[in-house]
Amino acid sequence: MAKTILHMLTPLKHMSPFDVNMALDAGYDSVTPYTEVTLKEVTALVQDAMFSRSPRDAVRTGIFFAGKDAGLALDMMDVFRKTLLKPFEISAFADPAGSFTTAAAMVACVEKLLKEKKSRSLSGAKVLIFGATGVVGYAAAVISALEGAKIALAGHDGPARVQAKADDIKARFGVEAVGVDGSTEEKKKEALEGVDVVYCAAAAGVQVLSKALLASSKSLLVAADVNAVPPAGIEGLQLFDNGAALEGGALGVGPLAIGDIKYKTESGLFKRMAASDKPVAFDFRDAFALARELV
Numbered sequence: 001m002a003k004t005i006l007h008m009l010t011p012l013k014h015m016s017p018f019d020v021n022m023a024l025d026a027g028y029d030s031v032t033p034y035t036e037v038t039l040k041e042v043t044a045l046v047q048d049a050m051f052s053r054s055p056r057d058a059v060r061t062g063i064f065f066a067g068k069d070a071g072l073a074l075d076m077m078d079v080f081r082k083t084l085l086k087p088f089e090i091s092a093f094a095d096p097a098g099s100f101t102t103a104a105a106m107v108a109c110v111e112k113l114l115k116e117k118k119s120r121s122l123s124g125a126k127v128l129i130f131g132a133t134g135v136v137g138y139a140a141a142v143i144s145a146l147e148g149a150k151i152a153l154a155g156h157d158g159p160a161r162v163q164a165k166a167d168d169i170k171a172r173f174g175v176e177a178v179g180v181d182g183s184t185e186e187k188k189k190e191a192l193e194g195v196d197v198v199y200c201a202a203a204a205g206v207q208v209l210s211k212a213l214l215a216s217s218k219s220l221l222v223a224a225d226v227n228a229v230p231p232a233g234i235e236g237l238q239l240f241d242n243g244a245a246l247e248g249g250a251l252g253v254g255p256l257a258i259g260d261i262k263y264k265t266e267s268g269l270f271k272r273m274a275a276s277d278k279p280v281a282f283d284f285r286d287a288f289a290l291a292r293e294l295v
Helices: 017-025 039-051 070-083 096-118 135-146 160-173 185-192 211-216 255-275 284-294
Strands: 005-009 030-034 061-065 091-094 126-130 150-155 177-181 197-200 222-225 242-245 251-253
Touching (some): 005 017, 005 039, 039 070, 070 096, 096 222, 126 135, 135 150, 135 160, 135 197, 160 177, 185 211
Parallel strands (some): 061 091, 126 197, 197 222
Antiparallel strands (some): 242 251
């Protein structure tokens, strides 16, 4: 059988060692990183990977899109799809900064708690996201919005930058999101009014929600945080929490509970791509589908 070959593309100076290790541990025979790749260069690289193998062996070839820009990774995936030519089709997987699999894991964990502990679903739930200008927050917003949630993106420096992300989400996926001001404790308190779910995807080591803010929220059902670096993004939340009560009564989901599902999701998609007998193209939607199975 032909060897499984993975070409890993990133617009950054370095490819993430995390993703390289994950791909090799998932079973790829060969993993080659390409750095500082621009959108314009994707077509030629995909063509080289595609036409260098026979149609029979093309499916054993994969492209991985990395980086730290969710929109750019999705644009690269779009170019990839437009470049494919039968019968030389190869596979692809986009997971910039691990954001798609991390966001999928966070939303899946929250969805399970809502269903099992609160008899609720994401559909119709009011979701507030901190750190929404980052790749994890962006992906979590899109996944939740596509499930029918009402999305608000809280900006630590005001609503302008997060509103731009909300506009991008609507343009790309046809779902609504709104930017709100999260620049002060008082503004956060206002943003939390009527909210059912909070996702914290802010920078590592930044506390987003204090116990006082949690206690002031009368509607909050579940709060999740991906920050494993002290202090916790949500005060009082422990690393492995998966349904523990927080101040005010909301259920908390900690970063290592999310991380366990994230790891299994990324590994699982790499394994599926490597073993598939037909070309596949995985993004955050596929990550969420698998994360749902894993929780």
